[in-house]
Amino acid sequence: MPPEPERVSEAATESPDGPSAAWPNDGMADDFAEDLEEIELLDDLPAAGGRVLEMATLVFDIPHLQQRMRVDNYLTQQIKHATRNRVQQAISEGRVRVNDVVVSKNSRQLLAGERLEITLLRPAPEDLKAQDMPLDILYEDESLLVLHKPPGIAVHPTYKHWDGTLANGLLAYFRRQLNDPEAKIKPGLIHRLDKDTSGVLLIGKTPEAKRLLGKQFEYRTTHKVYRALVWGRPHHNEGLIETNLGLGTRHRARQVVYPYESRHGKPARTGWKVLQRFAQGLSLLEVELFTGRTHQIRAHMAHLGHPIWGDSLYGGRLEEFPAHHPLSDRQRAALAPLSVLLPRQALHAAILHFQHPEDQRPMRSEAPLPADMQAAIDWLLAQG
Numbered sequence: 001m002p003p004e005p006e007r008v009s010e011a012a013t014e015s016p017d018g019p020s021a022a023w024p025n026d027g028m029a030d031d032f033a034e035d036l037e038e039i040e041l042l043d044d045l046p047a048a049g050g051r052v053l054e055m056a057t058l059v060f061d062i063p064h065l066q067q068r069m070r071v072d073n074y075l076t077q078q079i080k081h082a083t084r085n086r087v088q089q090a091i092s093e094g095r096v097r098v099n100d101v102v103v104s105k106n107s108r109q110l111l112a113g114e115r116l117e118i119t120l121l122r123p124a125p126e127d128l129k130a131q132d133m134p135l136d137i138l139y140e141d142e143s144l145l146v147l148h149k150p151p152g153i154a155v156h157p158t159y160k161h162w163d164g165t166l167a168n169g170l171l172a173y174f175r176r177q178l179n180d181p182e183a184k185i186k187p188g189l190i191h192r193l194d195k196d197t198s199g200v201l202l203i204g205k206t207p208e209a210k211r212l213l214g215k216q217f218e219y220r221t222t223h224k225v226y227r228a229l230v231w232g233r234p235h236h237n238e239g240l241i242e243t244n245l246g247l248g249t250r251h252r253a254r255q256v257v258y259p260y261e262s263r264h265g266k267p268a269r270t271g272w273k274v275l276q277r278f279a280q281g282l283s284l285l286e287v288e289l290f291t292g293r294t295h296q297i298r299a300h301m302a303h304l305g306h307p308i309w310g311d312s313l314y315g316g317r318l319e320e321f322p323a324h325h326p327l328s329d330r331q332r333a334a335l336a337p338l339s340v341l342l343p344r345q346a347l348h349a350a351i352l353h354f355q356h357p358e359d360q361r362p363m364r365s366e367a368p369l370p371a372d373m374q375a376a377i378d379w380l381l382a383q384g
Contacts, residue, residue, distance in 0.1 A: 060116040063263060071096065072106040075118055078247060087118075095119040128157065130181075133169035138365050143209040143358050144202065145170075148367040151198040151344050156189060170203065191217055191292075196310075198370045199226070199349025204357070212357035217292065223353035226287040226297055227275075227369060229346035229376065230306040231316060233283050238273040241300050245293045254313055255299040268293040270300045278380040280335060282309060286350075297347060309338075309376075311345040342376035 060078060075087045075096070088106050090096050096103040097117045098110070110116065136148035149155070149166060156167040170187040178185075188204035190213045204210030216222050244258035246265025258264040269290035276284040283306070287297050298314045301307055307316035318332065318339050327335075351366045369377070 057117055057119050062110050062112055062114045062116060064112045068109050070106065071098065071103055071108045071110055071116065074110055074116070079118075090118055090120075128171055128187075129163050129168055130172035130175055131163060131168040132172045133164075135166075135169055135173055136367075138200065138367060139363075143206055143356070144204055144213065146352075146365040147201045147203065149193055149198055149201045149349075151196050151370055151372065154195045155192045155201065156187075166201070174205075190214055193349055194295075194345075194347075196344040197347045197349060198367070198373070200352040200365050200367045201349075202352060202354065202365070209357040213354065216354055220291065221355070223351075224289045224292070224349065225351040226289070227348045227350045227373070228285045228287050228297060228301065229309045229342070229373065230283055230285055230301050231309065232281060232306045233277045234272075234274055234285075234304075234306060236274075238271070239304075240269065240271045241304060242267070242269045243300070243303065244268065245296060245299055251313075255293065255295045257299060257303045266293060267291060268296050268300065270296060272301075276377075279384055280338075280380055281331075282380060284377060298345070309346040310342060311347075316345065338376055338379060341379055342372050344372070346373055346376065348373055 058079065060074075062074075072084055072087045072091060075090075076082050076084050079087075087096075091103055091106055094102050095118060098108065098114050100115075100117075136150065137145065138148055139146040147166070154165040157163065157165050167187045167189065171185055174185050174187070175181055175183050188206075188210035190202045190204055190210060193199060193201060202213060204213050242260045244260055244262050244265035245255045245268045246258060247255065256265065261267055271288040271290065273286045273288075274283055275286050278284075285301075285306075287301075289296060293299075295313070298308055298311055302311070302314035302316070307314050309316055311317070312320075318327075318335055348369055349367065350369075351364065354363050354365075355361065356363050368374075
């Protein structure tokens with residue numbers, strides 16, 4: 001029998017650090033922004049090198065705060081890469097509202113129950129540069145495209161990764177299909193994967209296909225299965241973890257675990273099953289997402305004491321001597337070749353189930369393990 005769901009008690013969490021940011025239309029928030037590098041407060045237009053920017057709005061529902069907080073301080077804490085000067089510039093430009101009223105003072109105090117909005121400037125799709133690159137296509141028809149995303153490539157441009165992304169490659173690919181090098185196309189990305197995560201990625205080729213596929217992610221009718229190489233050898237063969245996840249203040253790129261269905265963060269459910277235990281103190285897991293929160297698998301595995309191999313954000317790198325699995329110098333040296341074979345986080349989006357947007361027939365797309373992750377597993381098996 002599988003163990004009871006792992007849930008987090010109040011005593012197991014750190015003190016609440018506030019709510020997580022959400023895009024409007026909350027159901028799709030995390031599927032459409034799986035990497036917090038996408039949420040950045042950019043400089044004004046001249047600082048963007050003449051590139052075209054578009055507006056995007058972040059929404060915060062203010063909880064009970066332990067102490068009163070100024071609106072500029074709050075936003076600086078909540079948005080990755082934000083500086084106080086940039087936040088105050090957004091306020092001066094009228095891009096910050098509380099309960100639909102424009103904020104005029106940086107010192108405006110926030111109250112529990114208020115809704116805070118800030119409009120960000122982000123790279124616009126019209127300014128996207130088409131770049132030829134190899135695409136590993138798993139399936140394609142007139143409505144959709146399914147790719148095998150390789151590790152080490154961002155899905156779409158951000159302030160730090162303006163080009164060389166899958167969106168740049170998709171723009172070039174679609175323009176070739178249309179035989180129009182100047183066609184105005186916005187690649188129909190339905191969901192996203194972290195830069196260093198590999199696996200199945202779904203793209204809508206028409207506005208209607210993108211809308212209908214997006215609804216499936218919004219209402220969580222898709223089924224996503226991952227493969228993860230983690231530290232440790234779980235005692236149980238399978239399990240389910242249920243917590244809330246939300247942004248913290250100590251490390252604003254990390255998700256913090258809160259009690260399940262508490263007022264902090266959002267509910268997150270992750271199922272896991274052991275596929276292989278290795279003698280070197282690592283295990284290969286099959287992981288199923290029942291929700292789609294930012295960094296959900298990475299945060300949940302770290303909370304269970306089994307961080308993903310190579311995950312620098314959640315304590316999975318060999319150099320960090322993972323706290324739950326202290327290593328001797330001899331053990332560390334023995335695992336050094338694995339860091340060469342697999343220097344990134346060992347997470348792979350293996351299978352995606354969804355319905356075709358045209359006739360609702362069930363679709364199943366599977367991406368084989370990438371070469372670096374397969375090589376790491378082969379090496380572990382060969383060591384006995």
